[in-house]
Amino acid sequence: MALVLCTGADLALMKTRKLLLERAGHQVFTLMNEGSLQEACNAHKFDVVVIGQSTSRQIKTRLLTMVREYCPKARVLELYSVSTGKLLDAADAWLEVPADIPADLSTKVTALAGQRAKSAN
Numbered sequence: 001m002a003l004v005l006c007t008g009a010d011l012a013l014m015k016t017r018k019l020l021l022e023r024a025g026h027q028v029f030t031l032m033n034e035g036s037l038q039e040a041c042n043a044h045k046f047d048v049v050v051i052g053q054s055t056s057r058q059i060k061t062r063l064l065t066m067v068r069e070y071c072p073k074a075r076v077l078e079l080y081s082v083s084t085g086k087l088l089d090a091a092d093a094w095l096e097v098p099a100d101i102p103a104d105l106s107t108k109v110t111a112l113a114g115q116r117a118k119s120a121n
Contacts, residue, residue: 002113008052024106041070075112
């Protein structure tokens with residue numbers, strides 16, 4: 001089980017992601033306000049932070065910078081749409097959405113959490 005923070009701008013997508021990840025056994029927190037990121041990172045040691053695809057380039061970049069500062073051990077998964085492509089070169093992993101298989105999100109998060117655990121040892 002990983003501790004996951006999902007960020008994004010679309011409430012319906014956030015609820016769906018949370019449900020998918022919780023069904024896979026992860027504990028999930030959601031955040032739609034970047035101002036709360038520092039507080040969330042101070043309160044929890046996230047394994048993975050998911051940055052949603054409907055977030056602008058500017059906000060994605062700011063979120064990544066904040067995650068690296070306040071949750072430095074967390075792996076970052078950028079979700080992206082085919083129309084925008086990957087925007088965060090410094091993310092740890094990427095997933096095009098909508099994914100062909102909904103389980104792709106939980107599989108990717110589980111793999112990233114495993115990488116974080118290995119790097120912590």
